[in-house]
Each structure stands twice: as C-alpha cells, then as structure tokens.
Amino acid sequence: MSAPLDRMAYLQKILTARVYDVAVETPLQRASKLSARIGNDVWLKREDEQPVFSFKLRGAYNKMALLSPEQRGRGVVCASAGNHAQGVALSAKRLGCKAMIVMPTTTPSLKVDAVRALGGEVVLSGESYSDAYAHARELEKIHGYTFVHPFDDPDVIAGQGTIGMEILRQHQGPIHAVFAAIGGGGLIAGVAAYIKAVRPEIKIIGVQTTDSDAMIRSVRAGERVPLADVGLFSDGTAVKLVGEETFRLARELVDDYVAVETDAACAAIKDVFEDTRSILEPAGALAVAGAKQYAAEKKLKGETLVAIACGANMNFDRLRFVAERAEVGEEREALFAVTIPERRGSLRRLCELIGARSLTEFNYRISDDQSAHLFVGLAVVGRNESAELAKGFAASGFPVVDLTGDELSKEHVRHMVGGRSPLASDERVYRFEFPERPGALMRFLANMPPNWNISLFHYRNQGGDDARVLVGLQIPDDERAAFGEFTAGLGYPCVDETENPVYRLFLR
Structure with a gap:
C-alpha cells in the first residue's frame, strides 16, 4: 500500500466520491420510542434502505x-x-x-x-x-x-465516509456521539475521517460483539491482533483481523469502543423494529446496541446519539432466535430455577407470590416426592429487578437460582425441562389455550380442586393472544366427570392429549 493519506486527503476523497450513481442518500430518522426509553435523543442513519440493504x-x-x-x-x-x-x-x-x-x-x-x-x-x-x-x-x-477489498482500501473507506458527510448535513445541531459497527473497520474509518475533519468535537464510538472484537483488542495492544475464532451470529462483522489502514485510522480518530453481547444485539433489532417496522440484521443493529450500552454506562441523559443502522440482510429463520433472546437482552425477562415442596398448594402459593407480574415461561415436571424444580421466566423492567425477585422467593421459603445471565439456560435447558417420571404413571395430559394476560394461571389454580395434583406444566409466552399450555394432572378416577365441569367453568379451550403417541414416547 502507498503512503498513508492524511485527514485532508481523505476529506477530499470523500467529498468527490462517486457513490450516488448507485447509492442513495439515506434518511436520518429519530427513534422516538427508544429515545424516550433511554432518556437520550437517538437517531438512526438508515443504511438498511440502500438498494442492496447495506452501506x-x-x-x-x-x-x-x-x-x-x-x-x-x-x-x-x-x-x-x-x-x-x-x-x-x-x-x-x-x-x-x-x-x-x-x-x-x-x-x-x-x-x-x-x-x-x-x-x-x-x-x-x-x-x-x-x-x-x-x-x-x-x-x-x-x-x-x-x-476489491471490503474495508482496507482508501477508495472503499472514502465511499463509506459519505455516510458521515450525510449525517452532518442532515443534523446540523449538537451531536454527542456517532456509533458504528466494526468488522474490518472500513465503515468507522470513513465516517471518522470525515466527521473528525469537519466537527472534531463529535465522539466516534466503535461497536463490536464480544466474540468478534478484533479491533478492540488491536487498539488495546497497539498492533493488529488476529483472532483464532470469531462468533458468527453477527456474520457481517465476523472478521479475524482488521485492516492495516482501518486500524491506523481507528487508533487516530475513534474515541471509544463498546463490546456488546448477542442478547443486546437481539434487543436492538427489536428496538429498531418497534420504531421503524424494519428488521435489521445483527451487524446492522450493533450500533444501536452500542449506543444503549454506552449511554447506560456513561449515565448520559439528554444527549444526541446517532447510530448507523448499517444492514438489513436478515435470514427469516433467524427471527425465532432473535425474538427469544431479545427479552433478556433488553432486560425485560428474568429467568429462575425455583424449588418448591412437593405438597398440595405449593404451586398456588408460588403463583400468589408472583402476583400480577406477566409470566414468560413456566416449566415443571414432577420428579420426586419431596420437592419440585420449576423453570420460571418473568417479565421485568430492568435486570436489577431479577435480584430483588430472587430475594423475595428465598424469603418466602422457595430456594432459587437466578438464571438470567446463564447461557446454558437460555440456549438449551428452557427447552428441555420435563421427561419421564415414575411418579406420573397415572397422569392425564391436557393441552389448554390460556388467554395471554396476567392472572390466567392463578385463575386455573384457584378453580382446580385441591386434591388434584399437577404433575407437568409447560408454558411459554409466544407473543400471541392465547398461550398454549400443556398440563399433566393426577385426578382420582371417581372425579373424572368433575374435570369436565372444571374446564367448562374456566372457558379455556382444552384437548386431551393422553393418547398422543409423542407424549407416550417422550413423557409417559
């Protein structure tokens, strides 16, 4: 590569870049809901609206x-x-x-x-x-x-720098910081080259995932550091070694860096969807996740933050994973393993303790005659609330483990609670549709006769109007008729699945 270009040379290259034969000047859109939630004025540079859905x-x-x-x-x-x-x-x-x-x-x-x-x-x-x-x-x-290098080329860097040029033209008032995702570094190098030449008071913040943080490690080490492996969820930023020129520019021009977890990226995808009804890819949402995390860590209030929404090439089948993890990522779901005594009324007492709080998950399988272990998900306002809830469970006599930050629980265990139990030989299994509102489970328990034992319970909030719930019940033979009266009084749709071959293969 030839001698490095100075700031004025990059400024000239950006001002004369030939991008608008094919690219469009994308909107700078205020994220009103996100702004209100984090107490700062957040703007999205909508590069997902380019003809190829990326900058x-x-x-x-x-x-x-x-x-x-x-x-x-x-x-x-x-x-x-x-x-x-x-x-x-x-x-x-x-x-x-x-x-x-x-x-x-x-x-x-x-x-x-x-x-x-x-x-x-x-x-x-x-x-x-x-x-x-x-x-x-x-x-x-x-x-x-x-x-044609994707990032480590002055002409490529200059093309990406036109994003910075547009941001300053579109928002001429004060800007505290501009956030950009980093893979190889071309985007942030170009944006920083322009903004620092024109308005050097604006901070440039780079955002990477914790499992693909080559630029952060390189800047800390003072030299380019290759990663042995990279995480692939944010495939658009999965780069093992940043560019020579992008590293030089980042060291000189970028003010700070933020490393975000996968859950935070998923939450940011949801944030953008709620404000724009558009779905970003993980790499495209990193700047938003970084802006949220940076604002929280620095305790910013009332500042103007610009996040470059840099891409929207999302595979549809990834949306299930994103939706699942967004709740924890935006600190709206807390997960617990709760132990209750295996005796009548314990489950109801636990539900009374939960009160009107919305359930996101409730999984239970009878295991022994002494105690029962439940996997419980609850809607919360912030992650700190999970610790308070855990204290409340423990104080009421329910041993608890807070699983909110546990990867095994989020990825696997929540889908695996259950299995066969020798204590459930006489159970019958029913599939219900509960109305998706707080108190539906409590109404079920309050109306159920106290001598009926629940041997299995599985519920997961899927975001619909009704929740699909699987319940195993041990009902005395002479009270089977009373079960019909019970379900009729509830008004919840109910299907007997006891003879279902899947139940008999895996749960019976």
Missing part, C-alpha cells in the same frame, strides 16, 4: 468506478460475508464488468441468493471472512482480476 454499496462502487477500463475489462474479485458482495455485484452490473464473489460457507442463504440475482458469480470457501479472503487472493493471481 457496503458505497465503498464498492467508489472503488470500482475509479478503476481503469482495462482493469474493469479483466473483471473484479472480492471476499465478503454478504453485504460487500452484493455491493460489488450491483456495481459490476452497473459498470458492465465480471464479478467473482468469494463468500464463507456460513453466509446466510439470503445474501448468497441476492448476490447471484445481481449477476455475481459466487464461490463458497471457508468458515469466516478471513478464509474467503485467502481464496479470493488466489483467484486474483490466477485470473488477473482486480481485488
């Missing part, structure tokens, strides 16, 4: 538009986890040149299909961006292609 189009096109006719004639090659690939493919289509795109095998199919639809020739190689990068460099040598 990457800017840098890719600027680089390719500046190539000579001979270089474009030979074709280009790039390595990308998806968004840069789409930018290169669309740019190649517009400029009339061949594009070979090397993508990790872990890339979501949505992005692979989008690249192919734009005319790019896709080669899948390796499990991360770094693996794909090595293969793309081999193809560059073999075929004489021009390599």
